[in-house]
Amino acid sequence: MSPSSNAAAASSRSDDRVAVRMEGVDKWFGDFQALKGIDLEVANGERIVVCGPSGSGKSTLIRCLNRLEAIQQGRIFVDGIELTAGAQNVEVIRREVGMVFQQFNLFPHMTVLENCTLAPMRVRGMSRAQAEQTARGYLERVRIPEQADKYPAQLSGGEQQRVAIARALCMSPKLMLFDEPTSALDPEMVKEVLDTMLDLANEGMTMLCVTHEMGFARRVADRIIFMDRGEIVEVAPPADFFERPESERTRAFLGQISTY
Amino acid sequence: MLRSFGWNEIWFIVTAIQWTLILSAIAFGGGALGGLLIALSRVSRTSVLRHAAQGFIRVFQGTPLLLQLFVIFFGLNAFGIVVQPLTAASIALTLHASAFLGEIWRGCIEAVPKSQSEASWSMGLSYRDRMRYVVLPQAARIGVAPTVGFLVQLLKETSLASIIGFVEITRAGQIISNVTFEPFKVFSLVAALYFVLCWPLTLLARRMERRFALSGRS
Ligand SMILES: Nc1ncnc2c1ncn2[C@@H]1O[C@H](COP(=O)(O)OP(=O)(O)O)[C@@H](O)[C@H]1O
Ligand SMILES: [Mg+2]
Numbered sequence: 001m002s003p004s005s006n007a008a009a010a011s012s013r014s015d016d017r018v019a020v021r022m023e024g025v026d027k028w029f030g031d032f033q034a035l036k037g038i039d040l041e042v043a044n045g046e047r048i049v050v051c052g053p054s055g056s057g058k059s060t061l062i063r064c065l066n067r068l069e070a071i072q073q074g075r076i077f078v079d080g081i082e083l084t085a086g087a088q089n090v091e092v093i094r095r096e097v098g099m100v101f102q103q104f105n106l107f108p109h110m111t112v113l114e115n116c117t118l119a120p121m122r123v124r125g126m127s128r129a130q131a132e133q134t135a136r137g138y139l140e141r142v143r144i145p146e147q148a149d150k151y152p153a154q155l156s157g158g159e160q161q162r163v164a165i166a167r168a169l170c171m172s173p174k175l176m177l178f179d180e181p182t183s184a185l186d187p188e189m190v191k192e193v194l195d196t197m198l199d200l201a202n203e204g205m206t207m208l209c210v211t212h213e214m215g216f217a218r219r220v221a222d223r224i225i226f227m228d229r230g231e232i233v234e235v236a237p238p239a240d241f242f243e244r245p246e247s248e249r250t251r252a253f254l255g256q257i258s259t260y
Numbered sequence: 261m262l263r264s265f266g267w268n269e270i271w272f273i274v275t276a277i278q279w280t281l282i283l284s285a286i287a288f289g290g291g292a293l294g295g296l297l298i299a300l301s302r303v304s305r306t307s308v309l310r311h312a313a314q315g316f317i318r319v320f321q322g323t324p325l326l327l328q329l330f331v332i333f334f335g336l337n338a339f340g341i342v343v344q345p346l347t348a349a350s351i352a353l354t355l356h357a358s359a360f361l362g363e364i365w366r367g368c369i370e371a372v373p374k375s376q377s378e379a380s381w382s383m384g385l386s387y388r389d390r391m392r393y394v395v396l397p398q399a400a401r402i403g404v405a406p407t408v409g410f411l412v413q414l415l416k417e418t419s420l421a422s423i424i425g426f427v428e429i430t431r432a433g434q435i436i437s438n439v440t441f442e443p444f445k446v447f448s449l450v451a452a453l454y455f456v457l458c459w460p461l462t463l464l465a466r467r468m469e470r471r472f473a474l475s476g477r478s
Contacts, residue, residue, distance in 0.1 A: 068378055094384035105379035109397050118393055119383035171383055 291357020
């Protein structure tokens with residue numbers, strides 16, 4: 001690395017205790033504004049649950065953090081590095097941020113083990129033996145060590161999602177993003193995935209989870225973010241969020257989801 | 261002097277199969293390489309590459325293969341560059357195959373869900389690794405059947421090389437027909453030989469299609 005790029009990296013570094021900082025982020029899809037002036041700071045080790053009505057910009061928000069979506073206005077720092085300061089930083093940040101998708105997005109032509117070892121070998125430069133050992137360790141932790149040699153299509157939805165979590169963990173990320181990880185699952189499989197996420201939270205992982213599982217939010221979240229129409233409407237610890245919501249829009253949302 | 265359509269004549273045609281196969285193999289091999297480059301250019305983020313590839317495809321899909329052969333064979337010879345019929349036919353068919361395979365494979369690459377790339381990006385895979393380990397292997401599965409289908413077509417299209425004097429089976433048939441005056445028998449044999457070459461490939465394509473249809477579910 002050249003001295004000048006070192007200096008650039010140093011100058012875009014910020015507080016080490018901050019995992020994520022978004023400053024005045026605007027995101028447009030054509031002439032539709034999906035995120036409006038988002039300001040957010042997440043501390044290392046913090047567990048954040050993002051909720052809100054469908055189409056409110058929850059997925060867009062977390063997809064901006066590893067630049068699956070580009071933003072038009074504002075700045076984003078992840079792990080102290082400015083994501084918005086150049087393509088080089090994007091690569092660096094993606095290595096440190098794990099993501100779990102609603103539809104799992106496993107690689108269907110690879111075994112579970114191959115899914116888990118690809119990035120550690122290609123991105124981290126691990127040896128195959130080392131990567132496989134790490135992968136088996138994480139498969140153990142998500143409680144499916146015996147499925148290592150199967151293909152994703154041979155697993156249940158819940159198992160696939162746990163593989164996806166293990167795959168992300170194999171990169172030893174500093175931050176995990178979850179985009180409705182249980183929404184595509186049959187009801188009986190939701191718990192096994194939430195249990196896995198709970199374990200992860202208890203181990204101190206920094207997490208941003210978009211989810212409609214309010215029981216999980218209540219148990220795990222340090223703070224809940226409520227979004228509506230591209231804005232962050234309310235940020236509060238679970239107790240306040242559920243018992244004393246400040247915003248009318250939050251109350252309306254909570255009223256709707258607790259109807260059943 | 262009229263010759264009869266005997267074993268020698270039949271053998272002459274049958275041995276010309278090797279030239280049909282050689283020309284097909286060259287065109288398919290070269291076309292596979294060119295086609296991959298064209299397909300990757302078509303899905304590239306660099307707009308110059310995209311447009312260049314698109315222009316190439318337009319030219320070679322928008323003109324008859326026969327004329328491409330003529331332009332390369334007579335055109336180069338007119339400029340004093342002496343090209344043998346095999347060379348000219350190889351160049352023309354390779355360019356033709358590159359354009360068509362490029363377009364087929366672009367479709368296959370685009371048929372791999374975007375979510376697969378998003379997963380790759382999210383764990384920091386480079387462009388090369390994403391293509392090599394995630395996108396292309398899945399595109400290849402989708403592409404097997406249409407690719408073998410195109411190979412069948414290409415094998416039949418090598419018959420056009422007969423017009424610039426390259427002696428593959430169609431040209432061999434013309435030669436024998438001219439000396440025996442038995443065009444019906446001769447060309448029936450030639451057609452039967454094409455069928456014998458193409459039919460197994462067609463079966464193979466169908467079998468692979470079925471196999472990948474079963475294993476490709478996710
Ligand atoms: N690729 C896209 N192109 C155009 N509009 C999009 C795109 N992705 C999302 N949107 C729009 O942005 C808004 C927010 O979407 P999203 O973040 O997916 O919402 P949520 O996850 O909260 O349901 C929605 O109105 C959606 O239609
Ligand atoms: Mg969403």
